[in-house]
Amino acid sequence: MTDLRIGVIGYGLRGGLAAHAHQPGHGAAVVALCDPSPAAAGRFRATFGPDVTIDTDLELFLERDLDAVFVLSPDYLHHAHARALLGRDIAVYLEKPMAITTADCDDLLALARQRSGRLYVGHNMRHMPFVREMKRLIDAGAIGTPKTAWCRHFVSTGGDYYFSDWHAERRYTTSLLLQKGAHDIDVLHWLMGSYTRSTTAVGELMVYGDATDRASAADPPTPWHERETLLDRWPPASQTGLHPVIDVEDVSMMLMTLQNGTFASYQQCHFTPDYWRSYTVIGDAGRIENVGNGGDGTAVHLFDCRTDRWAPDGATVYPIEPTAGGHGGADPAIVAEFLRYVRDGGPTETSPVAARYAVAAGYAATESLRSGGGMVAVPPLPGGPAGWFDGPAARPEATL
Numbered sequence: 001m002t003d004l005r006i007g008v009i010g011y012g013l014r015g016g017l018a019a020h021a022h023q024p025g026h027g028a029a030v031v032a033l034c035d036p037s038p039a040a041a042g043r044f045r046a047t048f049g050p051d052v053t054i055d056t057d058l059e060l061f062l063e064r065d066l067d068a069v070f071v072l073s074p075d076y077l078h079h080a081h082a083r084a085l086l087g088r089d090i091a092v093y094l095e096k097p098m099a100i101t102t103a104d105c106d107d108l109l110a111l112a113r114q115r116s117g118r119l120y121v122g123h124n125m126r127h128m129p130f131v132r133e134m135k136r137l138i139d140a141g142a143i144g145t146p147k148t149a150w151c152r153h154f155v156s157t158g159g160d161y162y163f164s165d166w167h168a169e170r171r172y173t174t175s176l177l178l179q180k181g182a183h184d185i186d187v188l189h190w191l192m193g194s195y196t197r198s199t200t201a202v203g204e205l206m207v208y209g210d211a212t213d214r215a216s217a218a219d220p221p222t223p224w225h226e227r228e229t230l231l232d233r234w235p236p237a238s239q240t241g242l243h244p245v246i247d248v249e250d251v252s253m254m255l256m257t258l259q260n261g262t263f264a265s266y267q268q269c270h271f272t273p274d275y276w277r278s279y280t281v282i283g284d285a286g287r288i289e290n291v292g293n294g295g296d297g298t299a300v301h302l303f304d305c306r307t308d309r310w311a312p313d314g315a316t317v318y319p320i321e322p323t324a325g326g327h328g329g330a331d332p333a334i335v336a337e338f339l340r341y342v343r344d345g346g347p348t349e350t351s352p353v354a355a356r357y358a359v360a361a362g363y364a365a366t367e368s369l370r371s372g373g374g375m376v377a378v379p380p381l382p383g384g385p386a387g388w389f390d391g392p393a394a395r396p397e398a399t400l
């Protein structure tokens with residue numbers, strides 16, 4: 001088997017994902033980078049060896065005879081980068097969110113369809129063991145017919161991860177509700193077997209807007225990932241070296257009506273002391289919820305007999321074994337699926353149509369929260385639900 005030649009666009013914090021694809025002699029080798037940052041180039045060479053090519057110019061990079069490329073650049077560049085790759089018939093692993101507007105997602109889907117391109121969006125949460133267990137239980141009928149799903153997302157790392165760089169600006173992300181919420185909206189859609197039809201949301205910049213210690217070119221802060229500890233960066237408003245412009249919300253809450261008539265909700269807060277996601281799905285014959293997100297003690301609890309109090313003893317507990325690899329084992333699993341898809345095609349757990357609906361719901365919710373909280377319709381995919389792709393690399397849209 002000849003190795004697939006793999007390239008990477010953007011080798012920042014998420015760059016570690018590409019290492020899972022580097023299996024020289026066993027099917028795939030990472031051979032090329034496009035990134036304007038000299039530091040990124042140095043780290044890339046140190047990881048993948050002296051023979052890799054490094055380009056700062058996208059056009060030169062596109063000439064490197066690549067089979068597939070990981071697009072790990074900031075969100076606002078996803079559309080342009082994926083477009084350029086699809087235009088050259090290079091398979092694309094596109095990090096989430098697919099793009100920062102619904103229109104850009106639709107443009108990518110149209111191009112992928114037109115060129116029968118392989119477009120894969122990195123919704124790695126579909127490969128997280130606790131999410132998969134919830135999906136398995138729902139599909140097995142453990143809670144009856146699912147009727148409503150709620151997700152609370154506590155982001156203790158907000159100031160460091162999201163208010164220290166480009167993430168903090170609307171022009172680069174649209175909103176953190178879209179940027180970070182795309183993961184959770186996709187999971188809610190997946191668990192409920194449907195996409196958002198309309199949404200209403202509220203949100204505000206409640207805490208980080210008050211932080212007075214901002215970064216500047218003359219006085220650059222220590223990057224948060226180079227600090228010895230982040231635990232002393234508390235409370236959030238006391239944090240130093242934040243991005244000069246912060247105009248995204250740090251708390252947002254959205255309600256969704258799904259196309260199948262069910263309801264979902266998502267709450268995101270960036271100034272909590274703890275970091276995790278709490279999902280519950282309630283059906284007409286039971287409820288499940290996760291406790292933990294993959295570390296020790298993570299479990300999915302099923303409540304399927306009636307009680308009149310909080311009753312952990314009344315739950316059936318499905319323990320989730322900790323799995324090696326980034327994001328609770330999801331990163332190696334999603335890269336393996338992508339490489340298989342590039343080589344052989346066939347169904348995948350992730351779906352670019354679903355990725356588009358995650359962005360579209362987050363985009364509509366952002367419109368709602370910035371215009372008084374009214375209900376905003378999510379535009380259906382142009383061409384209808386099956387309208388994207390019916391060629392040889394057809395996607396597993398049957399379940400959605």
Ligand SMILES: NC(=O)c1ccc[n+]([C@@H]2O[C@H](COP(=O)([O-])OP(=O)(O)OC[C@H]3O[C@@H](n4cnc5c(N)ncnc54)[C@H](O)[C@@H]3O)[C@@H](O)[C@H]2O)c1
Nearest residue numbers: 010011012013014034035036037040072073074075095096
């Ligand atoms: N799925 C996940 O769990 C997950 C986790 C983290 C980040 N992400 C996604 O990964 C992407 C990257 O996030 P990050 O935290 O690594 O960002 P980052 O800012 O740390 O890194 C971005 C990299 O892109 C490079 N870059 C900037 N402009 C470029 C250009 N024009 N051409 C090529 N490269 C360019 C930068 O130099 C940098 O090396 C984002 O879209 C983010 O949403 C996904």
